[in-house]
Amino acid sequence: MSADATLAISLDRVGKTYGRVKALSDVSLDVRTGEIFGFLGLNGAGKTTTIRILLDLVRPSAGQAFVFGMNCRTESLGVRARVGYLPGELGVYRDMTGEATLALLARLGDRAVDTGRQRALLDRFELSRSDLGRKLREYSTGMKRKLGLVQAFQSDAPLLILDEPTDGLDPLMQEAVYELLVETRRRGQTVFMSSHVLPEVERVCDRIGLLRRGGLVLVTSTGDVRQLAGRNVRVLFREDVVRPDPATRWPDGCEVVALTARLWSLRIRGPLGPMLTRLASLPVEDLQISEPHLEDVLRRYYADEPGAPERAN
Amino acid sequence: MTRRTLVLAFHSIARIRGVVVGLAVLLFAFQFLLTQVAAYLTRQRAFGELSALVPDFVRSAAGPSALTFMSFTGIVSLGYFHPIVIGALVGLMIAIATEPAAEVETRFVDLTLARPVSRAAVIIRTLIVLSCAGAVIIGSMIVGTWTGLTCCVPSGVERPSFALTLSLAVTLASVTACWAGVALAMAAAARRRVVAGAAAGVTAFGAYLLDYLGRAWEPARPASVASPFHYFEPMALIAGQTLNVRNVAVLIVVGSAATAIAFVVFARRDI
Numbered sequence: 001m002s003a004d005a006t007l008a009i010s011l012d013r014v015g016k017t018y019g020r021v022k023a024l025s026d027v028s029l030d031v032r033t034g035e036i037f038g039f040l041g042l043n044g045a046g047k048t049t050t051i052r053i054l055l056d057l058v059r060p061s062a063g064q065a066f067v068f069g070m071n072c073r074t075e076s077l078g079v080r081a082r083v084g085y086l087p088g089e090l091g092v093y094r095d096m097t098g099e100a101t102l103a104l105l106a107r108l109g110d111r112a113v114d115t116g117r118q119r120a121l122l123d124r125f126e127l128s129r130s131d132l133g134r135k136l137r138e139y140s141t142g143m144k145r146k147l148g149l150v151q152a153f154q155s156d157a158p159l160l161i162l163d164e165p166t167d168g169l170d171p172l173m174q175e176a177v178y179e180l181l182v183e184t185r186r187r188g189q190t191v192f193m194s195s196h197v198l199p200e201v202e203r204v205c206d207r208i209g210l211l212r213r214g215g216l217v218l219v220t221s222t223g224d225v226r227q228l229a230g231r232n233v234r235v236l237f238r239e240d241v242v243r244p245d246p247a248t249r250w251p252d253g254c255e256v257v258a259l260t261a262r263l264w265s266l267r268i269r270g271p272l273g274p275m276l277t278r279l280a281s282l283p284v285e286d287l288q289i290s291e292p293h294l295e296d297v298l299r300r301y302y303a304d305e306p307g308a309p310e311r312a313n
Numbered sequence: 314m315t316r317r318t319l320v321l322a323f324h325s326i327a328r329i330r331g332v333v334v335g336l337a338v339l340l341f342a343f344q345f346l347l348t349q350v351a352a353y354l355t356r357q358r359a360f361g362e363l364s365a366l367v368p369d370f371v372r373s374a375a376g377p378s379a380l381t382f383m384s385f386t387g388i389v390s391l392g393y394f395h396p397i398v399i400g401a402l403v404g405l406m407i408a409i410a411t412e413p414a415a416e417v418e419t420r421f422v423d424l425t426l427a428r429p430v431s432r433a434a435v436i437i438r439t440l441i442v443l444s445c446a447g448a449v450i451i452g453s454m455i456v457g458t459w460t461g462l463t464c465c466v467p468s469g470v471e472r473p474s475f476a477l478t479l480s481l482a483v484t485l486a487s488v489t490a491c492w493a494g495v496a497l498a499m500a501a502a503a504r505r506r507v508v509a510g511a512a513a514g515v516t517a518f519g520a521y522l523l524d525y526l527g528r529a530w531e532p533a534r535p536a537s538v539a540s541p542f543h544y545f546e547p548m549a550l551i552a553g554q555t556l557n558v559r560n561v562a563v564l565i566v567v568g569s570a571a572t573a574i575a576f577v578v579f580a581r582r583d584i
Contacts, residue, residue, distance in 0.1 A: 108425055
């Protein structure tokens with residue numbers, strides 16, 4: 001495969017097996033420069049394995065991976081010089097201070113760390129000087145996560161690879177991460193983030209890829225994904241209505257979720273007109289239309305997988 | 314060697330400096346005190362009495378080395394071949410050499426290798442730390458010996474030459490380097506430090522016992538050549554022989570081969 005330098009990430013039929021276990025199978029994916037790409041999947045789907053292949057921490061059993069046109073295997077130093085990485089589990093020396101950890105990691109990077117930028121990141125994540133002077137054994141899970149985010153962003157790398165970036169953060173800090181991600185995109189940097197928090201992905205990502213049992217089953221924009229899901233429509237009636245015959249033909253794109261004498265719950269893809277025409281002769285009291293959520297679509301892909309998330313109401 | 318390798322090396326040295334300096338001070342003091350013990354025994358004219366106390370069967374089993382040991386030079390040189398000193402040094406080398414496995418286990422390596430740091434740099438870093446630690450500790454032993462001999466030994470005593478002290482230090486350093494290489498090879502393949510450390514430690518202890526068996530029991534002698542400790546012969550030096558370069562070379566080659574394996578294994582493995 002010829003490497004395309006205009007793509008931030010390109011995976012070409014990447015596979016990884018551990019003994020007889022297939023962690024990844026035939027994954028092909030392009031991530032464009034300047035976008036925020038959400039990499040979704042349940043635990044064990046292969047998200048972290050993919051990330052580790054990009055960083056050359058894990059070697060693929062098949063296929064090739066590229067970052068900015070450079071082969072992740074043969075040009076890994078060049079790749080890693082352009083990446084800021086937040087691991088899912090921050091491995092640090094517990095007897096080092098936060099400040100010493102950041103300084104050490106800054107010295108190992110290819111780009112000089114701008115102290116002003118580092119300070120701004122620390123302020124954004126509310127890590128004070130006294131916090132940085134403490135040993136990491138005294139850090140809470142959330143503080144470690146914030147330190148991890150600072151070390152990933154401090155070098156201002158063109159590509160940020162983030163493994164579950166808001167894991168362990170409180171809602172305020174999650175908000176700070178979302179704002180930072182949006183700013184990062186505005187600056188032309190690319191973000192490749194794994195997550196299983198669907199509202200978060202829906203909020204910040206331009207596109208998503210869904211991994212299921214090591215295979216990529218969906219790549220789409222977050223806008224398109226809503227169209228895939230259809231709108232949720234709830235029709236409330238003033239008085240009991242006769243339940244339609246099961247053989248009744250519903251308008252195209254209409255899916256019945258639940259029917260009672262006073263409430264119809266429907267999912268409608270496409271125009272609402274035909275359904276409104278049908279409702280015109282019925283004693284409608286209220287009509288509630290809600291935009292679909294990412295999880296409405298993804299649940300279809302997760303549906304028969306053990307450990308799939310329950311619907312959040 | 315790159316700037317990043319040195320950054321990693323300084324970081325690791327800073328982390329273990331307390332242990333290294335502590336052991337160096339202890340062994341300096343031990344070597345210094347051994348010179349004072351030897352001086353005391355000389356003043357008391359006790360070496361002849363000590364030799365007479367050795368039973369005949371021990372003399373015949375141990376050979377001339379038993380009597381060689383009971384001399385001023387033998388006592389002064391004790392630290393360079395005492396099992397506890399060897400155990401401490403080899404143990405420290407194993408602890409340092411297993412740092413790559415520890416970093417894989419704690420996932421600190423994810424942070425370092427996510428930056429433009431080559432995998433070879435991780436191994437080279439460990440080699441630098443091993444070399445520095447070994448040089449400081451064995452250097453402190455030499456200084457301890459020489460300080461004791463220079464300042465506080467009665468005149469008229471035949472002191473061991475500096476060349477002998479240096480040769481003893483070289484043999485000790487070569488056996489230490491050999492085990493450092495073996496431990497590094499094990500650490501390069503391991504996911505947990507305790508596994509690599511235990512494997513290297515048990516191998517070293519088994520090799521020490523095998524060598525001991527080979528020296529004490531004729532039928533085991535052919536097998537004992539497989540033990541690196543077979544090539545560690547300080548008593549021959551104390552008895553007046555020159556440094557056996559072949560023995561030193563064997564130990565260095567084993568250590569180097571194991572180090573080369575460490576480079577290859579660490580470069581190819583999944584982290």
